[in-house]
Amino acid sequence: MYKVYETERLILRVIDGTFAQSVLDYFNRNREHLKEFDPLRSENFYKVESRKKAIEQELIDIENEKQLRLWIFKKSDANFEKIIGTICFSHIIKGFFLSCYVGYSIDFEEINKGYITESLEKGIEIMFDEYKLHRIEATVMPKNIPSLKVLEKLNFKNEGLSEKYQRINGKWEDHIHMALLNPMVE
Numbered sequence: 001m002y003k004v005y006e007t008e009r010l011i012l013r014v015i016d017g018t019f020a021q022s023v024l025d026y027f028n029r030n031r032e033h034l035k036e037f038d039p040l041r042s043e044n045f046y047k048v049e050s051r052k053k054a055i056e057q058e059l060i061d062i063e064n065e066k067q068l069r070l071w072i073f074k075k076s077d078a079n080f081e082k083i084i085g086t087i088c089f090s091h092i093i094k095g096f097f098l099s100c101y102v103g104y105s106i107d108f109e110e111i112n113k114g115y116i117t118e119s120l121e122k123g124i125e126i127m128f129d130e131y132k133l134h135r136i137e138a139t140v141m142p143k144n145i146p147s148l149k150v151l152e153k154l155n156f157k158n159e160g161l162s163e164k165y166q167r168i169n170g171k172w173e174d175h176i177h178m179a180l181l182n183p184m185v186e
Helices: 017-029 031-035 048-063 115-130 145-153
Strands: 004-006 010-013 068-074 085-093 099-106 135-140 157-168 171-181
Touching: 010 115, 017 031, 017 048, 048 068, 068 115, 085 115, 099 115, 115 135, 115 145, 135 145, 135 157, 145 171
Parallel strands: 099 135
Antiparallel strands: 004 010, 010 068, 068 085, 085 099, 135 171, 157 171
């Protein structure tokens, strides 16, 4: 059984290839909404077989503790029919570094309902308590004010600007580095 976590209103879970169509539906529904903040996607990205292969790779990376992607469902969706978002803790490094990056997205119909904040709170708890990480980093384009506000609300600190850090929607974009330290790790 894959990991499943609950928050007050949400179910966060690791999924398998049987959810490939649901993942594809999420990305198709949100194609325009996510375009501004994602790398360019080829048409191949929007094929169910591609999503299934991506999920299979995620499961391998989860098993090897290199990442943890959790897909977000409302508790009211008892059959897990509609994905409303995702959070991904990637580039997990153990040893003397004990850190990772976090990325996330939410369905355009679910913006400003606090679901990403709620999901990230749980995800941070998992990374700090279960994975025993020391640091979580996020990079955000300066124009993505809602995302910056979420991270600030969760006590991430601004560590500076990286110029032309990631190629987003076909253009090199500056990103603000935000970081959160685990208060329980010395």
